Amino acid sequence: MKRICTLLLAAGMLLGAATGASAIDFKAKGQWLVGFGVAETNPIYKHREGNVKTKNTSDQFGAQQRVRLQLDAVASEALSGTVFFEIGNQTWGKADQGGALGADGTNVIKVKRAYIDWAVPDTDLKFRMGIQGVALPNKAGGSAIMDTDAAAVTASYQFNENVGLTALWARPANDNFDGVDPRYTNNHANYLDNMDLFALMVPVKLDGFEITPWAMYGMQGKNTLATPFTTKDGDLNYSLYPYPGIAGRDNIGGTSKAYGSMFWAGLPFAITAWDPLNIEVDINYGYVESMGRFDAYKGPMDPANFKRGSTERQGWLAKALVEYKMDWGVPGIFGWYGSGDDGNVKNGSERMPSIVPMGNFTSFLGDGNYGWMYTDFAVDYSGTWGLGLQIRDMSFVEDLKHTFRVAYWGGTNSTAMVKYMNNASSWADGYNTDVNGPYLTTNDGLLEFNLVNSYQMYENFDVNLELGYIVNFMDNDTWKKAGERNSSFQKQDMWKAQLIFAYSF
Structure with missing residues (x-):
């Protein structure tokens, strides 16, 4: 309640300032989401490790809501400030989120973004400073590297109508180290625990062609990931x-x-010169330097059964989309291929690293619809390949649209890697709301179906029904080799149905 009163007081002060300072134009916008869903999102039904049985017992039904409010204080085209509040997600019935009896929760109201925009007088040089949305240039399926909110400074300059330049400094992590790390003596809290990213982007727009080459250098301290800390969008570990x-x-x-x-580096481009044909391609590369080695055990934890593994990680990913616009809808084909682990832990991982990826080719394994409730997955497609067909924005009735997708996911990781995994459920370790997606070997696969239906009831009010199903082709014989002892498990298909009511203004 105290947080809500604080938010209302701040809004009142801003509105009061608008009355006394007519030169400032206050603009508000926002979105209310209320959703209901039933789903099974765990690919493992149950598994056994020795004499211990573990069975999936997660809830299948849930109800949630979320409110986002943005207030812009605009002094002129050259100066403005923005604050963006988020209330939620609130799961109905959950006390610490304010969804239980009495509706008083903690940590419900959050400042999602807060930044200022300003321009250097008499120039085309513009700056944005503060917590802001940072999405690296991408085409065809969303960003495979970073699409999130972060504390950053961006500077952009437009040379002419065709060519521009954007520079970025972001600090996604700092002062999270608690000083407790058994690897070192004389630890100091908040020492060498920052991560800084520096990027340059060159957007080029020509008649029927767009391309934005970019590159980003980063540095992470040896204690950056030493203390566990979580983020809403992803998990750097x-x-x-x-x-x-x-x-x-x-x-x-x-x-x-x-x-x-x-x-990291990327080369996203789009060809629209042959309208109604649209072609999008995105090529990415990433590298993270080794920051220590680890013991990778193959079999029982015995000195004879381990190798010293490297924490280096580097790889590449290519994505593409081809669409053709028609009167009744937009059919298309999409696909991707990402490098995978070669089975040798001594030379590190061959999957492309990322910060917070947001793949959106599909809407179950991906962010292709609202990306909310059961499926707010940060998917980067690393270590996988895929091919899909879609028909989006089909409309046969006024104000009602449908999008249908089918996509096959395969793995590019060596089956030899399974021997180093903890147990059969390691296949699912990469599959939950905090991380990047499933770890698939060359023997594994998924077949995903999406059907998204959107009805615009009013100008600012949409009703969205999403149905999804994933056929699980995890290879039993491959994953039974995981862990200290052979694991027995039972896989299952995944599915969901969710209904979202969205009011936006």
Whole structure:
């Protein structure tokens, strides 16, 4: 209640300022989401490790809501400030989210973004400073590297109507280290725990052609990931470390390096010159320097059964989309291929690293619809390949649209990697709301179906029904080789149905 009163007081002060300072124009916009869904999103029904049985017992039905409010204080075209509040997600019935009896919760109201925009007088040089949305240039299926909110400074300059330049400095992590790390003595809290990213982007727009080459250099301190901390959109321990189920914080050795280098580059482009044909392509590369080694056990935890693994990670990914616009809808074909692990832990991982990827080719394994409720997945497609067909924005009745997709997911990771995994459920370690997506070997696969129906009841009010199903082609014989002892497990298909009511203004 105290947080809500604080928010209302702040809004009142801003509105009061608008009355006394007519030169400032206040603009408000926002979105209310209320959703109901039933789903099974765990690919493992049950598994056994020795004498211990673990069965999936997660709830299948849920109800949630979320409110986002944005207020812009505009002094002129050259100066403005923005604050963006988020209330939720609130799961109905959950006390600490304010959804239980009495509706008083903690940590419900959050400042999602807060930044200022300003321009250098008499120039085309513009700056944005503060917590802001940062999405690296992308085409064909969303960003495979970073699409999230972060504390950053961006500077952009438009040379002419065709060519521009954008520079970025972002600090996604700093001052999270609690000083407790058994790898080192004389630890100091908040020491060498920052991560900084520096990027340059060159957007080029020509008649019927767009391309934005970009590159980003990063540096992470040796203590950046030493203390567990979570983010809403992703988990850096999965997107930067080599393998799920192997290289956790607890078993990575120390390093003499104060900082490690990171590097990414991308070449996204789109061809629209042949309208109604649309072609999009995105090529990415990423590298993260090794920051310590770890013991990767193959079989029982015995000195004779382990190799020293490297935390280096580097790889590449290519994505493409071809669409043809028609009167009744937009049929298209899409696909991707990402490099995979070669089975040798000594040379690190060959999957492309990322910060917070947001793949959106599909809407179950991906962010292709609202990306909310059961399926707010940060998918980067690393270590996988896929091919899909879609027909989007089909409309046969006024104000009602449909999008249908079918996509096959395959793996590019060596089956030899399974021997180093903890257990059969390691296949699912990369599959939950905090991380990047499933870890698939060359013997595994998924077949995904999506049907999204959107009805615009009023100008600002949509009703969205999404149905999804994933056929699980996880290879039993491959994954029974996981862990210290052979694992027995029972896989299952995944499915969902969710109904979302969205009011936007």
